[in-house]
Amino acid sequence: MNPWLIFILAVIGGSFLLNTTISLLNLKALSPDLPEEFADTYDQEKYRQSQDYTRVQTKFSLIENTIITVITIIFLLGGGFNLVDLFVRSFGLSSIPTGVVYAGSLALLSFILSLPFSIYSTFKIEAQFGFNRTTIQTFVTDIIKSILLTAALGAPLLAAVLWFFEHTGSYGWLLCWLGTVAFGFIVQFLAPVLIMPLFNRFTPLEEGPLKEKILAYARVQNFKLSGIFTMDGSKRSTKLNAFFTGFGKFRKIVFYDTLLEKIDDEEIVSVLAHEMG
Known part of the structure; x- marks a missing residue:
């Protein structure tokens, strides 16, 4: 087996085991009984409900993480990444657009995989505990805005990264790092003015x-x-x-x-x- 494949599988498996262990420890630590030091400041019933909510969300996250991890491993071992690569290359684009479309295709597949879990979490679990006020229209609108925003910001950034690696030789990694950090700072300043108002008032x-x-x-x-x-x-x-x-x-x-x-x-x-x- 390819050493890099073994390494990738080890990273995926290690991440899964770590997250699962943390979640199980959190579940074990949950208790419906309000700590004595908060008896005079917090309501027992509200505390019990908060513990129930955390328990349900944590168990759901465990199921989601398990399913996504299994599908990812199957996709990897089954040659799914190569199939996507061959499909994208069939368009006959140059190297940088090919890389951008390839990454975008994988991101789209990841989004489709996670969408059912997002729907269930929002309209079932959040509603069950009286938190959800998201309408179907708002949910769909948020998805459309997020996809367009990701494409508008992510595609140019990825294209720039690929260009640096292709044209700047051994210094490509450094320029990519500097460019990515600068991009992150710019987004931090632009987000409150241009990005966040797209979703909220x-x-x-x-x-x-x-x-x-x-x-x-x-x-x-x-x-x-x-x-x-x-x-x-x-x-x-x-x-x-x-x-x-x-x-x-x-x-x-x-x-x-x-x-x-x-x-x-x-x-x-x-x-x-x-x-x-």
Whole structure:
């Protein structure tokens, strides 16, 4: 057997075993009983539901990971990658477009394989626990936007990587690394402005006591914020969340609208402190 094939199989198998072990350990650690130190601050029934949700999601992830790993190994040993390569080469394109189409074809196959699991997770598990608000229209629209966005960003990047390897000789790997890192930084700056608004609506937090408390805490921590926004996360889920975007003085904090609706100002500032680390 080809040594590289053995290596690839070992990586796939090792990754599968590691992820499975971690998931099983997490399942073993779950308990419906609320820890005593939180008895006065958290509801027992809500805690039990959170443990049930984690258990169901973890078991589902184990099933998904197992099926995808088995199919990947069968595809690899059965010559599936070679068949895709032969199919793409039949178009008679030059080397770089051939590489881009080949990678895109594999990405499309991977997406098709994972789609049923995504549908079940969203419309069955999330709905079962009262989290899902995603409509079929939103789900399909998100898929279309994601595919177009991946093609628009991924194809030029991959073409550039292949061009560097083809034309810059022994320094190709270094230039590819530098280019990929630079691309990642650019995307981090563009994402809040151009990419994320394609999926959600962002609104500056209105003036008032909450904004004053957030800014006051940030000043005390010497943490610069360039903006405070709310996001219509309720369009897809009832879950609460918050996150930062950007770097340095361009950092912005984003709160899900569900979070602002369900907890008070002091708790929101605590969430900010958590996100700040």
